Amino acid sequence: MSLPTTIHVVLPAWLPAAVDLSRSFASDEDKMRLAIDLSRQNVDARTGGPFGAAVFGPDDRLVAVGVNAVVAQATSIAHAETMALTLAQQAERRPRLNRGADDRPCGPYTLAASSQPCCQCYGATVWAGIDRLLIGARTEDVAALTSFDEGPLPADWMGELHRRGIEVVRDVCRDEAAVVLRSYTALGGARY
Amino acid sequence: MSLPTTIHVVLPAWLPAAVDLSRSFASDEDKMRLAIDLSRQNVDARTGGPFGAAVFGPDDRLVAVGVNAVVAQATSIAHAETMALTLAQQAERRPRLNRGADDRPCGPYTLAASSQPCCQCYGATVWAGIDRLLIGARTEDVAALTSFDEGPLPADWMGELHRRGIEVVRDVCRDEAAVVLRSYTALGGARY
Numbered sequence: 001m002s003l004p005t006t007i008h009v010v011l012p013a014w015l016p017a018a019v020d021l022s023r024s025f026a027s028d029e030d031k032m033r034l035a036i037d038l039s040r041q042n043v044d045a046r047t048g049g050p051f052g053a054a055v056f057g058p059d060d061r062l063v064a065v066g067v068n069a070v071v072a073q074a075t076s077i078a079h080a081e082t083m084a085l086t087l088a089q090q091a092e093r094r095p096r097l098n099r100g101a102d103d104r105p106c107g108p109y110t111l112a113a114s115s116q117p118c119c120q121c122y123g124a125t126v127w128a129g130i131d132r133l134l135i136g137a138r139t140e141d142v143a144a145l146t147s148f149d150e151g152p153l154p155a156d157w158m159g160e161l162h163r164r165g166i167e168v169v170r171d172v173c174r175d176e177a178a179v180v181l182r183s184y185t186a187l188g189g190a191r192y
Numbered sequence: 193m194s195l196p197t198t199i200h201v202v203l204p205a206w207l208p209a210a211v212d213l214s215r216s217f218a219s220d221e222d223k224m225r226l227a228i229d230l231s232r233q234n235v236d237a238r239t240g241g242p243f244g245a246a247v248f249g250p251d252d253r254l255v256a257v258g259v260n261a262v263v264a265q266a267t268s269i270a271h272a273e274t275m276a277l278t279l280a281q282q283a284e285r286r287p288r289l290n291r292g293a294d295d296r297p298c299g300p301y302t303l304a305a306s307s308q309p310c311c312q313c314y315g316a317t318v319w320a321g322i323d324r325l326l327i328g329a330r331t332e333d334v335a336a337l338t339s340f341d342e343g344p345l346p347a348d349w350m351g352e353l354h355r356r357g358i359e360v361v362r363d364v365c366r367d368e369a370a371v372v373l374r375s376y377t378a379l380g381g382a383r384y
Binding site: 002007015062064065083092096160 | 194203256281282343
């Protein structure tokens with residue numbers, strides 16, 4: 001027996017071609033609609049749960065995207081937000097997106113998540129070096145419309161992010177995000 | 193520009209040879225001492241923060257190990273616990289370690305962490321499919337002995353794990369774990 005040494009996680013094969021890189025992502029709604037588009041396409045392609053995310057850098061540049069790929073990748077960290085954040089960090093070659101060489105600020109970075117991050121993605125968001133978190137559907141929408149569990153969070157989860165310099169904007173295109181959650185359940189989607 | 197599609201994270205090169213696979217990991221202390229050994233060697237090799245972790249399957253079989261590799265891998269999820277859990281899942285080819293085909297229980301799986309998991313690894317622990325969490329140093333030790341921030345947790349973080357079927361055992365070789373934390377700071381270790 002030898003110990004495993006390498007983690008490997010890939011996005012679904014359909015994904016790169018599904019993103020129109022010429023689109024503008026200037027507004028919060030533009031950014032969120034990409035995350036929601038990805039959540040819908042992940043459901044349509046049957047590649048995972050109804051969750052999408054995207055990371056944007058300074059000048060609203062799209063840096064990376066993610067979708068839920070837990071079952072396909074046999075990896076419980078392969079949630080949309082964690083995928084997008086990690087891909088962004090590896091593309092930018094730094095573990096805290098908004099801190100460059102010599103700890104120099106180099107943001108702002110924004111994470112758009114089609115649903116409120118679960119307990120795991122919440123923790124990942126704390127360390128990833130983002131300045132803004134945009135949330136589509138709320139945790140109560142996820143609970144009401146799907147069988148997914150979002151897990152335990154600090155009571156004042158938004159305040160904890162604010163105190164760490166992360167602005168939180170909720171209910172961005174909330175209804176559009178909820179439509180995808182509902183469609184996943186209507187299709188009899190598995191929990192993951 | 194094209195979007196990044198693949199996440200790649202590797203353990204430090206010294207690590208596989210540093211684990212004696214013939215050792216017995218029968219007791220909680222045996223398991224924890226491996227996690228603490230790895231935390232110490234990560235400090236000595238200057239490959240990351242003073243944190244180690246290991247995952248054990250049924251019959252106390254060692255499945256995977258991890259150390260903090262955040263800076264070397266430019267990846268903020270590359271904490272010891274998340275590395276060990278993800279490597280274990282990919283080795284076992286399932287995203288929930290203690291659930292096999294048809295959701296059949298196939299544990300117990302144990303995670304030994306040289307220090308209490310931070311907010312991110314806490315969330316990862318909720319979903320990873322482990323039955324037992326062994327903790328060496330407490331969060332208050334990490335705060336007192338290093339400059340690492342463990343992040344915001346639910347007030348009743350242990351109760352939340354218990355309610356999800358995860359037994360938590362604290363203070364396993366706590367003093368030995370604290371020695372490594374102290375040595376990292378004495379060496380002037382960077383925060384990551």
